[in-house]
Each structure stands twice: as C-alpha cells, then as structure tokens.
Amino acid sequence: METFNPLRDAVPLGEIKRALVIKLRHHGDVLVSSPVFSVLKAHAPQVEIDALVYADTAEMVTLHPAIAEVHTIDRKWKQLGAIGQLKAELALYNTLKARGYDLIIHLTEHWRGAWLCRLLKPRWAVGPAVRGRSKRWKQSFSHIQAMPFNALRHMAETNLDALRRIGIQPGVNERCMTLVPGAPAEAVVAKHLAGFGLSGRGFIHIHPASRWFFKCWPVENMAALVERLQVEGHAIILTAAPSPDEKRMLDSIQGRLTKPAFCLSGQLSLKELAALTRVATLFVGVDSAPMHIAAAVGTPTVALFGPSGDKQWGPWGVPCRIVSSTRHQCRPCGIDGCGGGKLSECLTSLSVDEVFQAVQDVLSQCGGVGK
Structure with a gap:
C-alpha cells in the first residue's frame, strides 16, 4: 500500500539516480549536515549521493558510508589569478555536469548553489528561503525550504528540513551525525x-x-x-x-x-x-x-x-x-x-x-x- 504523503509536490524518490548536497561553510557546519546524507540514503537506497564542500572541510565527509563522491572548492583558487581560477571553476563544473544530478540540495544561502542549480539543470532542487533575495534566487530551485530563525531548534534538524520539504520524514534513529576516521x-x-x-x-x-x-x-x-x-x-x-x-x-x-x-x-x-x-x-x-x-x-x-x-x-x-x-x-x-x-x-x-x-x-x- 502506498504511504500517504500530504505534501503535494513531494519528490518521487524512486526516480532519483544521483543527488548532490552542497554545504559551503566551516568544519562544524559541514559535520552537522552529515545526517542529511544518511537519511536520504536510508529513504532512497538506490541514489548515488555526492557532496560539494570547501576543500579544507572535506575530511568531515570523506569515508561517509552514504556518500559516493566528495567534490571540493578550494578557497585558494583566488590566488591563481583570473585565468587559473576560471580553469579550476570550469573543471569543477564539468565534473559535476558529467555526474548528471536529478536532485540538488543546497543547505546555505551561498549564491554558488543557486547558480549551480541553474547551470546543472537537475529535475529537482531544494534551497533555503533567504530574506531579501530576488526572484532569480527563488527561481533557481523547484522547492524552497522555510528557514525561520529558531534558537531552540538544532541545526542538524534545520538541515534535515531540506529533506522534509521534499517529502522525506527522518526516522528518530536515522538522525545521528557520522564521521569515519579511517x-x-x-x-x-x-x-x-x-x-x-x-x-x-x-x-x-x-x-x-x-x-x-x-x-x-x-x-x-x-x-x-x-x-x-x-x-x-x-x-x-x-x-x-x-x-x-x-x-x-x-x-x-x-x-x-x-x-x-x-x-x-x-x-x-x-x-x-x-x-x-x-x-x-x-x-x-x-x-x-x-x-x-x-x-x-x-x-x-x-x-x-x-x-x-x-x-x-x-x-x-x-x-x-x-x-x-x-x-x-x-x-x-x-x-x-x-x-x-x-x-x-x-x-x-x-x-x-x-x-x-x-x-x-x-x-x-x-x-x-x-x-
């Protein structure tokens, strides 16, 4: 029997083959987003899930059992000069394009996530509601996650709200953070x-x-x-x-x-x-x-x-x-x-x-x- 889902625009998980989760923040922020990968994999085990993070935070998610590939942006690219930075950016774009994502989950207000959604053209894309952003921001995503400030709500749950927005309800035992030392x-x-x-x-x-x-x-x-x-x-x-x-x-x-x-x-x-x-x-x-x-x-x-x-x-x-x-x-x-x-x-x-x-x-x- 099909499970009833009151969310009319829920994403059909069975139709997703590859997903990209973007978290461009500091080390702790990236680690607190790790339950997103675990929960998505638990509810859609067929999906290959990639991560896009800053290079210096990559160790927070490498070896995560739910992550297929970790892609990185190096803040030092700016030191390469205009041409060097452009080459690095194009190489990243080509790598991401070749993966053919059906779903992108952008967990911060960074404009790069919106532009990647526009360029990579996934079937579904989730991004946070950001006060004061133009229509261009909102139109970059198929689903906008409500982001009211709540000092009593843990950021792990706030990150998981991106999954709730597309119809995934995390189980109580699925929400733990994961870091594998190796x-x-x-x-x-x-x-x-x-x-x-x-x-x-x-x-x-x-x-x-x-x-x-x-x-x-x-x-x-x-x-x-x-x-x-x-x-x-x-x-x-x-x-x-x-x-x-x-x-x-x-x-x-x-x-x-x-x-x-x-x-x-x-x-x-x-x-x-x-x-x-x-x-x-x-x-x-x-x-x-x-x-x-x-x-x-x-x-x-x-x-x-x-x-x-x-x-x-x-x-x-x-x-x-x-x-x-x-x-x-x-x-x-x-x-x-x-x-x-x-x-x-x-x-x-x-x-x-x-x-x-x-x-x-x-x-x-x-x-x-x-x-």
Missing part, C-alpha cells in the same frame, strides 16, 4: 597512545580552543580543571589546531600545571583528531568543530557555551552536559565578546567547580573512566 588515522593515534603508555586505558580528551577565541574559557580555569582531574587520577590528553594562537593557549595551560598533561598540540589531522576522540572516554571542550567531531564519533561530551546558542549548536546525539551561565540573561547573543571586546563574561564567569561537576556527572552516567 584506518590510517586510527593507526597514527594508536602509535601516539602507545607512546603515552595509554594503550587500552581510559583518558579524557580536552580541546580548549575554538577558531573564535571569544568562545573560549580562560586558560587559568582550564588549567585548574585539568589539574583537578589529574588529582582524581584521570589521564588527560590536550589537543589544539596547528595555529600559533591555539598552540600558545596550550603552552599557557601546560605552564600552569604541576604535572604537564599529555599533549598533541598541532600534531593531528582532522581524521586523526576524530580517531583520538573516538577512543576517549570523555571529551571536554567549547563550541567548536572538535566538539561536533566528538558527537559524530559517539563520545560523551561536556561542552562550555557562552555567546553562541547551545540549543542550536550543542553536541548532537550523545550523552552530554552543557555548561552555560544562568546569571547572564543576555546569552546567547552571538556577539564576539561583550561589546565586541573578544571576551565573553558569560564564559569567564563559569567556575571550575561547575565544569568539574559536569564532568563527574557525565562520567558517572557513562560508567566512569579507566585510571
């Missing part, structure tokens, strides 16, 4: 853990930084948390991106510790970071891509939130605790620090006791950690 990354991490003497042992993975430093907890607080966990007998591994600012943050934390923590500052690729987090008993961090990576690999998480919205961007689909201020009614404001001053009082006011208790709660919930 065997090479797992081997690198296993070697690091063996060098630390942590093979087969539990440890807590702490990534203190975000690319946006106004989302970060003060280093003296993070150092105090690390020391307190060490006193409790927990092994701690600190990580940071290769950026000089993040490395300095970790150096500052290490310099405040009686006993330095294990450290992999700037030494891991994104896949290796995922492999490390996956074998950790607990992840502790701020609103950042590594926090989303922890959720995607299924690791219980303690996340500190300040000016950004935890309902929209919190850890998705894993046991977690959000630590945020109840004393600052202005959060989440989305501003880069109070008054634009790069320091967020709603974060700096969080006490070590509050975060330590959150860690204890999650560890207790998940059965503790090896010591």
Whole structure:
C-alpha cells in the first residue's frame, strides 16, 4: 500500500539516480549536515549521493558510508589569478555536469548553489528561503525550504528540513551525525597512545580552543580543571589546531600545571583528531568543530557555551552536559565578546567547580573512566 504523503509536490524518490548536497561553510557546519546524507540514503537506497564542500572541510565527509563522491572548492583558487581560477571553476563544473544530478540540495544561502542549480539543470532542487533575495534566487530551485530563525531548534534538524520539504520524514534513529576516521588515522593515534603508555586505558580528551577565541574559557580555569582531574587520577590528553594562537593557549595551560598533561598540540589531522576522540572516554571542550567531531564519533561530551546558542549548536546525539551561565540573561547573543571586546563574561564567569561537576556527572552516567 502506498504511504500517504500530504505534501503535494513531494519528490518521487524512486526516480532519483544521483543527488548532490552542497554545504559551503566551516568544519562544524559541514559535520552537522552529515545526517542529511544518511537519511536520504536510508529513504532512497538506490541514489548515488555526492557532496560539494570547501576543500579544507572535506575530511568531515570523506569515508561517509552514504556518500559516493566528495567534490571540493578550494578557497585558494583566488590566488591563481583570473585565468587559473576560471580553469579550476570550469573543471569543477564539468565534473559535476558529467555526474548528471536529478536532485540538488543546497543547505546555505551561498549564491554558488543557486547558480549551480541553474547551470546543472537537475529535475529537482531544494534551497533555503533567504530574506531579501530576488526572484532569480527563488527561481533557481523547484522547492524552497522555510528557514525561520529558531534558537531552540538544532541545526542538524534545520538541515534535515531540506529533506522534509521534499517529502522525506527522518526516522528518530536515522538522525545521528557520522564521521569515519579511517584506518590510517586510527593507526597514527594508536602509535601516539602507545607512546603515552595509554594503550587500552581510559583518558579524557580536552580541546580548549575554538577558531573564535571569544568562545573560549580562560586558560587559568582550564588549567585548574585539568589539574583537578589529574588529582582524581584521570589521564588527560590536550589537543589544539596547528595555529600559533591555539598552540600558545596550550603552552599557557601546560605552564600552569604541576604535572604537564599529555599533549598533541598541532600534531593531528582532522581524521586523526576524530580517531583520538573516538577512543576517549570523555571529551571536554567549547563550541567548536572538535566538539561536533566528538558527537559524530559517539563520545560523551561536556561542552562550555557562552555567546553562541547551545540549543542550536550543542553536541548532537550523545550523552552530554552543557555548561552555560544562568546569571547572564543576555546569552546567547552571538556577539564576539561583550561589546565586541573578544571576551565573553558569560564564559569567564563559569567556575571550575561547575565544569568539574559536569564532568563527574557525565562520567558517572557513562560508567566512569579507566585510571
């Protein structure tokens, strides 16, 4: 018996052979869109699903079991000069054209997605409603996804709304994020853990930084948390991106510790970071891509939130605790620090006791950690 679908312009899934999902944003944004691939594949298993992302975010979706091919746009193309950039753009267009997409799902307001829909001419195309856009934007898509701002709705669900718009209702167990580290990354991490003497042992993975430093907890607080966990007998591994600012943050934390923590500052690729987090008993961090990576690999998480919205961007689909201020009614404001001053009082006011208790709660919930 055919399932009743009240959406009159629902896309007939059985007629789709290839689909392209476009997500041109930062690492965490791309990872939070990963359920779209899983749900689409679950409801239309015959479809070959490709992804189009920025080159530096490709590791967020490569090896995803629902993705056939990952196509990339390199932000560095602009450095090639007009002719070089044009050649790169034409090569990408020809590659996408040859795939012959029946469906394109564009998940952001980037104009490139609209132009690709016009150029590639899929039978169906989904794009977000963007206030103030011209008819040209709307006419680029067969289906427009409503995008009302809702600070209480997680971005994973907002991404899945693109599928709901064409008649797909995601099942409760289909909405998890997915990130596959891969065997090479797992081997690198296993070697690091063996060098630390942590093979087969539990440890807590702490990534203190975000690319946006106004989302970060003060280093003296993070150092105090690390020391307190060490006193409790927990092994701690600190990580940071290769950026000089993040490395300095970790150096500052290490310099405040009686006993330095294990450290992999700037030494891991994104896949290796995922492999490390996956074998950790607990992840502790701020609103950042590594926090989303922890959720995607299924690791219980303690996340500190300040000016950004935890309902929209919190850890998705894993046991977690959000630590945020109840004393600052202005959060989440989305501003880069109070008054634009790069320091967020709603974060700096969080006490070590509050975060330590959150860690204890999650560890207790998940059965503790090896010591």
